Amino acid sequence: MSTAEKTFSKGLEGVVAAQTEMSFINGTEGILEYVGIAIGDLASQSSFEETVFLLWNKRLPTASELEAFTKDLRSHYTLCDEMITQIKSCPKDAEPMHVIRSMISMLAMYDTDPNANSVEAARQKSMRILAVTPAIVAVFDRYRRGLEIVPADPSLSFAANFLYMLNGEKPTEAMTRAFDICMITHADHGLNNSTFAARVVISTLSDVYSAITAAVGSLRGPLHGGANEGVMKMLNQIPTVDDAEAFVMNMIKNKERIMGFGHRVYKAKDPRASELMTLAKQLAEDTGNMDFYNKSNAIEKVMEREYAAKGIYPNVDFYSATTYHCIGLKLDLFTPMFVLARIAGWSGHVIEQLEDNRLFRPTTDYVGPHDVAYVSIDNR
Numbered sequence: 001m002s003t004a005e006k007t008f009s010k011g012l013e014g015v016v017a018a019q020t021e022m023s024f025i026n027g028t029e030g031i032l033e034y035v036g037i038a039i040g041d042l043a044s045q046s047s048f049e050e051t052v053f054l055l056w057n058k059r060l061p062t063a064s065e066l067e068a069f070t071k072d073l074r075s076h077y078t079l080c081d082e083m084i085t086q087i088k089s090c091p092k093d094a095e096p097m098h099v100i101r102s103m104i105s106m107l108a109m110y111d112t113d114p115n116a117n118s119v120e121a122a123r124q125k126s127m128r129i130l131a132v133t134p135a136i137v138a139v140f141d142r143y144r145r146g147l148e149i150v151p152a153d154p155s156l157s158f159a160a161n162f163l164y165m166l167n168g169e170k171p172t173e174a175m176t177r178a179f180d181i182c183m184i185t186h187a188d189h190g191l192n193n194s195t196f197a198a199r200v201v202i203s204t205l206s207d208v209y210s211a212i213t214a215a216v217g218s219l220r221g222p223l224h225g226g227a228n229e230g231v232m233k234m235l236n237q238i239p240t241v242d243d244a245e246a247f248v249m250n251m252i253k254n255k256e257r258i259m260g261f262g263h264r265v266y267k268a269k270d271p272r273a274s275e276l277m278t279l280a281k282q283l284a285e286d287t288g289n290m291d292f293y294n295k296s297n298a299i300e301k302v303m304e305r306e307y308a309a310k311g312i313y314p315n316v317d318f319y320s321a322t323t324y325h326c327i328g329l330k331l332d333l334f335t336p337m338f339v340l341a342r343i344a345g346w347s348g349h350v351i352e353q354l355e356d357n358r359l360f361r362p363t364t365d366y367v368g369p370h371d372v373a374y375v376s377i378d379n380r
């Protein structure tokens with residue numbers, strides 16, 4: 001390509017950098033499909049395990065395939081003792097996202113063949129990372145709280161096992177289902193920043209652990225997965241539902257970004273936000289947290305009035321904040337929940353990249369000077 005043909009798009013907006021068969025997004029109409037199936041149908045009828053199978057195999061499993069897939073996943077729930085020791089060597093006040101990023105990186109050292117990059121090897125490593133990351137989160141959280149580590153229970157689903165390891169008691173059906181829906185809705189989302197990071201890393205034929213580690217680092221940013229924590233902080237700062245409007249208007253006046261709103265792709269309401277809004281309302285009613293739901297709703301109304309014309313609507317993070325709060329998760333575990341789910345998408349993209357790899361290597365538009373004389377250090 002000649003220099004004249006090169007175009008520069010800040011933030012790579014509108015640039016098609018990969019092909020995928022996993023998720024389809026129509027940002028104007030607010031549509032999200034995984035392998036052609038509407039996210040709402042998956043949220044209401046599927047399970048996280050089945051959704052991961054769908055993303056990795058591009059079709060729904062038969063009953064026996066789902067059983068085998070689930071069995072395989074559950075066989076990797078347990079974290080080895082060496083990894084538990086590593087987690088316990090982290091400072092107790094470390095941010096969980098830093099711990100998760102470091103520990104996923106460290107998993108490579110407890111893999112006898114960490115660099116194997118065949119598609120089959122990548123699938124196996126993805127299965128392992130997906131299955132064991134909930135234990136990383138739960139072990140760190142219990143360790144920092146001074147509580148006994150709760151071993152994984154392979155008789156439980158992905159969602160139930162995580163909540164069990166975290167809280168030390170079996171979750172209710174309703175909590176498990178709510179958490180499962182959160183996992184489904186966060187599993188994949190096109191070439192978002194963290195997924196791009198994973199694909200860029202694996203395109204060098206590095207290794208799956210490095211790719212997922214890079215993705216975790218990307219996700220924690222407040223413009224990406226870190227926004228759900230920002231939403232909760234905002235909700236906590238608003239004393240009552242009656243204060244919501246003035247609070248948001250003040251933020252707008254100060255030209256502050258309202259976390260949980262806006263999206264590079266969606267210029268309509270993010271369909272995941274719609275699913276999570278319903279879930280948040282139900283959970284808020286069940287757990288006596290209507291205050292949080294009502295404040296969120298009031299913020300959405302103000303934002304609709306002030307920003308809908310600009311195509312800024314609630315995104316996936318907005319109602320996931322209330323949902324996670326109702327599930328009883330601490331604030332700094334919100335973004336880690338995004339990690340647990342999105343490992344499914346990152347891994348699927350790593351596999352797709354390996355199936356048809358070409359090194360990512362964009363170019364820069366050099367805007368600096370030319371023909372500058374070198375001046376020796378004594379003469380500067």
Ligand SMILES: CC(C)(COP(=O)(O)OP(=O)(O)OC[C@H]1O[C@@H](n2cnc3c(N)ncnc32)[C@H](O)[C@@H]1OP(=O)(O)O)[C@@H](O)C(=O)NCCC(=O)NCCS
Pocket residue numbers: 011222223224225227256257258259260261262263264265310312315316317
């Ligand atoms: C997600 C996000 C980074 C996408 O941004 P983007 O496509 O790069 O768009 P830009 O940052 O260029 O913003 C475009 C305009 O919309 C405004 N805008 C975007 N999101 C906004 C928000 N949440 N609150 C207030 N204004 C917002 C910007 O200020 C900018 O206005 P301007 O044209 O007057 O300067 C952005 O919407 C944002 O920062 N949202 C809050 C963080 C968040 O919720 N992230 C989670 C995404 S799932």
